[in-house]
Amino acid sequence: MASAPLNEATSTVVPEHDDAAAAVAAYLHQHETKGLLRFITCGSVDDGKSTLIGRLLHDTKRLFDDQLSALAADSRRHGTQGDAIDFALLVDGLAAEREQGITIDVAYRFFSTDQRKFIVADCPGHEQYTRNMATGASTADVAVVLVDARKGLLTQTRRHSYIISLLGIRHVLLAVNKMDLVGYDEGVFERIVDGYRGLATQLGIEHVTAVPLSALQGDNLLERSPHTPWYRGPSVLEYLESVDVTRDRADIGFRLPVQWVNRPNQDFRGFAGTVAVGEVRPGDAVVVLPSGGRSRVDRVVTADGDLQVAAAGQAITLTLTDELDISRGDVIAAAARPAEVADQFAAHLLWMGEQRLLPGRPYWMKIGTRTVSATVTEIKHKVDVNTQAQLAAKHLELNEVAYCNLGLDQPIPFEAYRDNRDLGAFILIDRQTNATVAAGTLDFALRRAGNIHWHHADIDQAARALSLGQTPRCAWFTGLSGSGKSTIANLVEKKLHAMGHHAYILDGDNVRHGLNKDLGFTDEDRVENIRRVAEVARLMTDAGLIVLVSFISPFRAERRMARELFGEGEFIEVFVDTPLSVAEERDVKGLYAKARAGKIPNFTGIDSPYEAPESPELRLDTTAAAAETLAQRVVDRLLG
Structure with a gap:
């Protein structure tokens, strides 16, 4: 039996199993501490993205025997390479993808080499x-x-490259694939590279490295290929292992978006989240945004005990030396260098909704750990992804990108996206379906956001209402053209006037002669039409009046927006429920006949939708009761 090695320093015998254990520990430590690179593969359909990733996984020996067996079987069943292995099937996991030979969803894969760990996303x-x-x-x-x-x-x-630049990715590996199908022609490669470098310059992509590649054959994938002796650069794997992705961020100081308030008992109150940027230590001076409250860090708490310092990427709980009102969505920042706070922004936007984006329509905006109500107040321009030309636009369709102004219902702490992804990136969420409809990045705060303040008036709504002897309310009449909205609203005003109440009608036709005479009947203009009228109605109720709004207001989203301007119980939605056939029979203005003849485009009920209220406070069936009776129901509700 071989003797154990002698430790010269101590003249003691060291068991061989200790050496083995030390080697294993060193190996594990190496793999725990090596860096992680996140990268995506993107491009047009059938450019070989899935094949590239599949070949990387295969050639770096990161597949188990059962995966190899399954790959061989899937290649025979679904493959596109005859009897050869189809590496794309390692990534194309959905049945629909395998049947069509395309990628639909984003497929994530993990692998590692001795130099780095990788998470790769194969994008459709x-x-x-x-x-x-x-x-x-x-x-x-x-x-x-x-x-x-x-x-x-x-x-x-070009579209994917624009999104890459929009989302702040500064390093691009241009993989000119299928070089085997063009005879590894250097001229073909150089022409493509020259064209892409020109595009990258336009988009502001700072670092582009180009590789001639055959993902299927493995040329220049792990090492340089003899088929391209004219190429002197790195292979794909060499590039991924060595690229320096240190971000050129501004030194903006410590930021912790608060994810939740940790209160396990009455003796402990901490604020939990993941450090977005910077470092924090006990004793550091901090400020809470947007409130502006100041304190110092008492403890930096983790599941493994207190820390003397925490850095970006670490999940921690902070306790402070002072009792401050802090909630989810607030940001704890370095007191000497706090983040900005604003409620209006210029932003880049990628529209991802099936329904078009309409300026003025409210959405939920999620940014960091905070969710607020947001509206695209103006589309400055949309972008032609081929030429980067700036085009005028009143709305956005699926996959269109634009530069917009955003308005929020409350101020938020933020950072420009170029400085901080966590506080500069956001998504928009449809308030009816909860579907994510847009992704965007904040550019800067609009100056007027910080310069406009609400002027305090000594006389408030309650005092005005008391002097009028009534409770201010807004009755919002909605229904098809010809449903009887204006007739009923007029009767309601007459009844209120006879009883000594102060009321006023805002009628759709009347308002379009003045306040809204610049608006047409497109979806975009209808949204703005309702936004303006809702703001006027809110001011009137603030003056103590009872306001009767008679507008078709065909979209639920805008009626909800109007409702949210008012206090609890102030807004009464009145659905004048008249079937289209009945409204069309009445047609006192001859509008339906003109719409049917194609003379009036975007007419509600004909070629533009009407979204009936789902739970109005009042539903008036004009086919079952007289207008006088229905008007009295409204009066009773307003005064009840």
Whole structure:
């Protein structure tokens, strides 16, 4: 039996199993501490993204025997390479993807080498899945943009590259794939690279490295290929292992978006979250935003005990030396260098909703750990992804990108996206469906946001209402053209006037002669039409009046927006429920006949939708009762 090695320093015998244990510990420590690189593969359809990732996983020996067996079986069943292995099937996990030979969803894979750990997102190439690609790009440090050498730069290549720049990815590996199908022609490669570098310059992408590639054959994937002796750069794997993705961020100081208030008992109150940027130590002076409260850090708490310092990426709980009112969504920041606070912004936006974006329509905005109500107040321009030309636009369709102004219902702490992803990136959520409809990045606060303050008046709504002897309310009449809204509202005003109450009608036709005479009847203009009228109605109720608003107001989202301007119990939605056939029979203004003849476009009920209220305070069936009776129901509700 071999003797154990002698430790010369102590002249003691060291058991061999201790050496083995030390080696294992060192190996594990090496893999625990090596860096992590997140990257995406993107480009147009069938450029070879999934094949590239599959071949990387295979050739770096990161597959188990059962995965290899399954890959061989799937290649025979679904593959596109005859009897050979189809590496794309390692990533195309959905049945629909395998049947069509395309990527639909974002597929994430993990692998590692001795130098780095990797998380790769294989993004879909079809235009209708651009929103999926944006999801994958939102956390990536590097983008691998694949281009088919036979096709060159395509529209989707440009679109994906624009999104890459929008989401702040500064490092691009341009993989000119399928070089084997063009005879590894250096001229083809150089023409594509020159074209892409020009695009990258336009988009502000700072670092582009180009590799001639055959993902299927493995050329220049792990090491340089003899088929491209003219190429002197790194292989794909060499690039991924060595690229320096240190962000050139401004030194903005410590930021902790509060995720939840940790209160396990009455003796402990901490504020939990993940450090977005910077470092924090006990004793540091901090400020809470947006409130502006100041304190010092008492403890930095983790599940493994208190820390003397915490840095970006660490999940911690802070306790403070002072009792401050702090909630989820607030940001704890370095007192000497706090984040900005604003409620209006210029922002880049990628629209991902099936229904078009209409300025003025309210959405939920989620930014960091905070959720607020937000409205796109203006589309400054949309962007042609092929030419980067700035185009005028009144709305956005699926996958369109634009530069917009945003208005929020409350101020939030923020950072420009170029400085801080966590406090500069946001999503918009549809308030009816809860679907994510847009992703965006904040550019800067609009100056007027910090310069406008609410002027305090000594006489408030309660005092005005008392002098009038009534309770201010807004009755919002909605229904089709010809439903009887204006007739009933007029009767309600007459009854209120006879009883000594002060009321006023805002009628859709009348308002369009003055306040809204610049608006047409497109969806965009209808949203703005309701926004303006709702604001006027709110001011009138603040003056102590009873306001009767008679507008078709066809969209639920805008009626909800109007409701949210009023206090509890002040807004009464009155649905004048008249069937389209009955309204069309009445047609006192001859509008339906003109709409049917194509002379009035975007007419509600004909070629523009009407979204009936789901739970109005009052539903008036004009086919079952006389207008006088229905008007009295409204009066009773207003005065009840």
